[in-house]
Amino acid sequence: xxxxxxxxxxxxxxxxxxxxxxxxxxxxxxxxxxxxxxxxxxxxxxxxxxxxxxxxxxxxxxxxxxxxxxxxxxxxxxxxxxxxxxxxxxxxxxxxxxxxxxxxxxxxxxxxxxxxxxxxxxxxxxxxxxxxxxxxxxxxxxxxxxxxxxxxxxxxxxxxxxxxxxxxxxxxxxxxxxxxxxxxxxxxxxxxxxxxxxxxxxxxxxxxxxxxxxxxxxxxxxxxxxxxxxxxxxxxxxxxxxxxxxxxxxxxxxxxxxxxxxxxxxxxxxxxxxxxxxxxxxxxxxxxxxxxxxxxxxxxxxxxxxxxxxxxxxxxxxxxxxxxxxxxxxxxxxxxxxxxxxxxxxxxxxxxxxxxxxxxxxxxxxxxxxxxxxxxxxxxxxxxxxxxxxxxxxxxxxxxxxxxxxxxxxxxxxxxxxxxxxxxxxxxxxxxxxxxxxxxxxxxxxxxxxxxxxxxxxxxxxxxxxxxxxxxxxxxxxxxxxxxxxxxxxxxxxxxxxxxxxxxxxxxxxxxxxxxxxxxxxxxxxxxxxxxxxxxxxxxxxxxxxxxxxxxxxxxxx
Amino acid sequence: xxxxxxxxxxxxxxxxxxxxxxxxxxxxxxxxxxxxxxxxxxxxxxxxxxxxxxxxxxxxxxxxxxxxxxxxxxxxxxxxxxxxxxxxxxxxxxxxxxxxxxxxxxxxxxxxxxxxxxxxxxxxxxxxxxxxxxxxxxxxxxxxxxxxxxxxxxxxxxxxxxxxxxxxxxxxxxxxxxxxxxxxxxxxxxxxxxxxxxxxxxxxxxxxxxxxxxxxxxxxxxxxxxxxxxxxxxxxxxxxxxxxxxxxxxxxxxxxxxxxxxxxxxxxxxxxxxxxxxxxxxxxxxxxxxxxxxxxxxxxxxxxxxxxxxxxxxxxxxxxxxxxxxxxxxxxxxxxxxxxxxxxxxxxxxxxxxxxxxxxxxxxxxxxxxxxxxxxxxxxxxxxxxxxxxxxxxxxxxxxxxxxxxxxxxxxxxxxxxxxxxxxxxxxxxxxxxx
Numbered sequence: 001x002x003x004x005x006x007x008x009x010x011x012x013x014x015x016x017x018x019x020x021x022x023x024x025x026x027x028x029x030x031x032x033x034x035x036x037x038x039x040x041x042x043x044x045x046x047x048x049x050x051x052x053x054x055x056x057x058x059x060x061x062x063x064x065x066x067x068x069x070x071x072x073x074x075x076x077x078x079x080x081x082x083x084x085x086x087x088x089x090x091x092x093x094x095x096x097x098x099x100x101x102x103x104x105x106x107x108x109x110x111x112x113x114x115x116x117x118x119x120x121x122x123x124x125x126x127x128x129x130x131x132x133x134x135x136x137x138x139x140x141x142x143x144x145x146x147x148x149x150x151x152x153x154x155x156x157x158x159x160x161x162x163x164x165x166x167x168x169x170x171x172x173x174x175x176x177x178x179x180x181x182x183x184x185x186x187x188x189x190x191x192x193x194x195x196x197x198x199x200x201x202x203x204x205x206x207x208x209x210x211x212x213x214x215x216x217x218x219x220x221x222x223x224x225x226x227x228x229x230x231x232x233x234x235x236x237x238x239x240x241x242x243x244x245x246x247x248x249x250x251x252x253x254x255x256x257x258x259x260x261x262x263x264x265x266x267x268x269x270x271x272x273x274x275x276x277x278x279x280x281x282x283x284x285x286x287x288x289x290x291x292x293x294x295x296x297x298x299x300x301x302x303x304x305x306x307x308x309x310x311x312x313x314x315x316x317x318x319x320x321x322x323x324x325x326x327x328x329x330x331x332x333x334x335x336x337x338x339x340x341x342x343x344x345x346x347x348x349x350x351x352x353x354x355x356x357x358x359x360x361x362x363x364x365x366x367x368x369x370x371x372x373x374x375x376x377x378x379x380x381x382x383x384x385x386x387x388x389x390x391x392x393x394x395x396x397x398x399x400x401x402x403x404x405x406x407x408x409x410x411x412x413x414x415x416x417x418x419x420x421x422x423x424x425x426x427x428x429x430x431x432x433x434x435x436x437x438x439x440x441x442x443x444x445x446x447x448x449x450x451x452x453x454x455x456x457x458x459x460x461x462x463x464x465x466x467x468x469x470x471x472x473x474x475x476x477x478x479x480x481x482x483x484x485x486x487x488x489x490x491x492x493x494x495x496x497x498x499x500x501x502x503x504x505x506x507x508x509x510x511x512x513x514x515x516x517x518x519x520x521x522x523x524x525x526x527x528x529x530x531x532x533x534x535x536x537x538x539x540x541x542x543x544x545x546x547x548x549x550x551x552x553x554x555x556x557x558x
Numbered sequence: 559x560x561x562x563x564x565x566x567x568x569x570x571x572x573x574x575x576x577x578x579x580x581x582x583x584x585x586x587x588x589x590x591x592x593x594x595x596x597x598x599x600x601x602x603x604x605x606x607x608x609x610x611x612x613x614x615x616x617x618x619x620x621x622x623x624x625x626x627x628x629x630x631x632x633x634x635x636x637x638x639x640x641x642x643x644x645x646x647x648x649x650x651x652x653x654x655x656x657x658x659x660x661x662x663x664x665x666x667x668x669x670x671x672x673x674x675x676x677x678x679x680x681x682x683x684x685x686x687x688x689x690x691x692x693x694x695x696x697x698x699x700x701x702x703x704x705x706x707x708x709x710x711x712x713x714x715x716x717x718x719x720x721x722x723x724x725x726x727x728x729x730x731x732x733x734x735x736x737x738x739x740x741x742x743x744x745x746x747x748x749x750x751x752x753x754x755x756x757x758x759x760x761x762x763x764x765x766x767x768x769x770x771x772x773x774x775x776x777x778x779x780x781x782x783x784x785x786x787x788x789x790x791x792x793x794x795x796x797x798x799x800x801x802x803x804x805x806x807x808x809x810x811x812x813x814x815x816x817x818x819x820x821x822x823x824x825x826x827x828x829x830x831x832x833x834x835x836x837x838x839x840x841x842x843x844x845x846x847x848x849x850x851x852x853x854x855x856x857x858x859x860x861x862x863x864x865x866x867x868x869x870x871x872x873x874x875x876x877x878x879x880x881x882x883x884x885x886x887x888x889x890x891x892x893x894x895x896x897x898x899x900x901x902x903x904x905x906x907x908x909x910x911x912x913x914x915x916x917x918x919x920x921x922x923x924x925x926x927x928x929x930x931x932x933x934x935x936x937x938x939x940x941x942x943x944x945x946x947x948x949x950x951x952x953x954x955x956x957x958x959x960x961x962x963x964x965x966x967x968x969x970x971x972x973x974x975x976x977x978x979x980x981x982x983x984x985x986x987x988x989x990x991x992x993x
């Protein structure tokens with residue numbers, strides 16, 4: 001039995017999943033105190049169930065996101081090494097952001113070494129300011145982590161926490177590296193404290209199974225291995241739902257997932273039983289990060305969206321929400337009211353929904369039944385329009401080789417999976433508007449918690465090898481080794497695979513699910529003065545997000 | 559988060575799976591480090607900068623400009639079609655007003671490709687700028703276009719394509735042809751009888767630096783653009799004037815290129831040459847992108863610029879000042895002299911075009927109808943050392959009835975037996991015929 005828990009804005013969903021299927025789902029209100037909410041949800045989920053043996057527990061929480069949005073971040077000093085390019089001052093973040101000499105170029109060659117005296121000076125300044133945590137980030141540090149590591153050696157005794165840029169992501173993007181490093185340092189205390197309190201609660205409840213946190217890419221990490229990367233556990237909600245959709249609709253078909261909520265509908269794509277990932281990184285509050293996440297898009301239509309008549313007399317749904325649906329005491333009609341009116345849904349007081357729909361019907365001089373139908377059709381139309389734009393956006397991602405351009409592989413969903421509260425009632429309308437077969441799993445209201453339960457441990461590393469310089473670097477692992485001139489892509493794959501597996505096991509992966517996927521690889525002959533001087537290899541390998549146990553592929557409800 | 563002052567489109571197509579030959583300067587690795595720099599700088603996260611996916615150009619796009627001998631597939635590859643297509647995507651983005659300006663960072667380059675294509679010349683097969691410009695004209699009805707070619711090599715292909723076109727001002731600034739391939743681009747090359755003055759060549763001495771190039775830009779090129787009043791300015795943005803370029807001898811820099819882009823303010827820039835792929839291109843391209851987007855470029859320098867860069871010598875500065883002093887009146891007052899032509903007559907010229915990459919020589923004899931009403935129709939007899947004999951006939955856009963008639967007459971009269979092929983490129987009626 002595996003427990004999955006997803007904290008949402010209004011509700012917290014908990015699911016117990018076993019080889020026999022989804023054993024239980026429980027919905028509890030989300031309170032203002034996260035730990036209390038979790039305790040309540042766990043207690044309710046496990047009450048009256050004879051003591052089950054839990055294999056693992058996975059939590060998708062809002063801790064990091066809320067801390068960022070509510071600006072409860074710890075003060076962090078930043079030391080940045082930039083060199084030529086865009087002025088690094090433009091990325092200033094935190095109370096003490098300082099640039100220090102030290103330059104690495106795109107190949108990972110040292111141009112200017114870091115300046116110890118400058119570092120010491122800034123370290124002192126940060127000391128006066130009472131800063132206890134520091135982030136150290138260099139441009140191209142993923143190609144040459146040495147500079148950040150030297151700085152760490154010089155200052156580590158003076159800070160409780162030193163976050164280094166190259167460990168966060170091996171991808172290239174200096175501004176995102178700065179902001180992600182900052183967030184990881186700024187969330188450190190709050191995260192550690194939360195994990196410790198949660199651990200204490202779990203102990204008190206007698207829950208001793210390994211605990212994991214969900215990440216925005218739809219993978220998990222062992223809770224007590226997450227201290228260095230708290231920001232990587234933010235924004236996991238959409239991922240929970242999508243992994244849930246993978247578990248519950250189980251086909252290798254390309255599917256569009258629509259998670260219909262109160263205010264918005266979140267979209268994602270599943271291909272070959274894995275979610276499509278965003279090529280850059282997730283945005284947390286105002287910060288663009290290099291943290292991997294699902295490729296998602298949100299449209300402003302949900303069950304509680306406002307229905308109004310525009311100036312041209314057309315019926316419109318969303319993107320605004322004016323409080324709850326009329327049936328629940330709200331002031332404006334919503335798609336939920338249309339469903340209540342048509343008898344497709346029981347919620348709140350039907351008479352209020354009827355009043356709201358009838359009033360609207362008079363305005364557009366239509367019968368109330370027809371008006372209710374039109375509302376649902378319009379909601380579905382907006383969703384379908386957003387979906388086709390989303391797919392078009394995915395398909396217009398640039399490619400860089402002739403092969404890819406000629407091949408022109410396109411994402412073409414074969415069906416749509418609907419989850420979230422209004423999913424079942426809206427499915428026929430969405431199916432019609434999209435022209436794709438729609439499927440709604442039985443547990444469509446708790447797909448998020450089921451997804452959390454089913455998500456496997458994922459991780460990613462980047463390898464950069466340059467045989468002219470004679471070195472290979474895996475920045476995430478702080479691994480650097482010398483290589484011979486005969487180092488090949490096969491050597492690179494083997495090296496990356498081995499390191500990736502070790503990393504995944506350390507982060508709590510099941511030894512049976514260590515399937516390494518090389519998602520990108522490029523090999524370039526390097527020529528100088530008409531002579532071949534070496535080979536430049538870039539490779540990205542990952543454990544792809546997906547289901548953590550074989551039996552989960554049998555959970556299918558469609 | 560950073561915001562661009564001007565909305566900008568970026569088309570990046572490094573063709574990571576194409577090279578002329580493994581050790582050739584035009585190889586897979588060429589834009590690798592540029593891409594690294596652009597990604598690491600987070601350029602694509604800047605609000606207002608948008609990256610577009612490229613697409614291949616069509617045969618129809620190519621036929622607006624070129625006569626491919628014997629046909630398009632024989633002398634182009636997918637890479638050329640995609641490179642030209644990248645420029646078309648850049649043009650669409652600007653013309654549809656999705657962005658204010660755009661930069662096609664594509665390869666292979668195109669500015670040495672002439673009207674008749676027998677093979678690869680100076681790393682180029684298809685003139686990607688010209689293919690884009692003629693696409694713009696047919697799609698968006700633009701007439702007057704200026705091309706400013708800032709590659710270190712004379713843009714002889716573009717010059718050839720627009721030699722007879724009074725609606726296209728072609729300006730090339732380059733290392734003096736007496737010292738560098740292709741050996742042309744002298745001030746007296748001013749355009750055909752119907753387009754005199756619409757071609758401007760400014761040869762610069764080896765070792766010309768930031769100061770000299772910017773001086774020419776401000777004192778010769780900008781005034782020329784001011785006079786011509788183009789609807790669009792295209793920059794053939796070659797980057798081989800750089801002081802670290804291995805195959806040229808100039809003394810320009812990333813700072814210089816950024817300044818140049820800011821002053822010139824092109825609507826569309828198209829990458830041409832530039833072969834210091836590791837030490838110069840990443841910084842030059844970053845500089846051009848930021849400058850076009852209206853952003854600060856103060857810190858965009860080669861890593862060792864401050865110790866490496868030698869400012870332009872005084873003797874070069876005075877040479878360039880003199881050059882500008884002489885060329886100003888020469889261009890602007892039409893003091894180029896030469897023969898006078900009678901309207902309605904046919905002017906004839908013979909020449910040999912050499913294809914360095916593919917080792918072909920093409921003997922051409924050109925006839926152009928001197929016309930007071932349009933660009934004039936022309937025909938070229940071409941026989942290459944590959945043994946192909948062709949006749950090509952061109953009727954320009956908005957041709958006068960006389961030139962349409964004359965061009966059709968040339969095409970109809972010629973018997974295919976005398977040639978391997980006879981081609982007609984009728985830009986007025988938008989047809990392309992081969993017999």
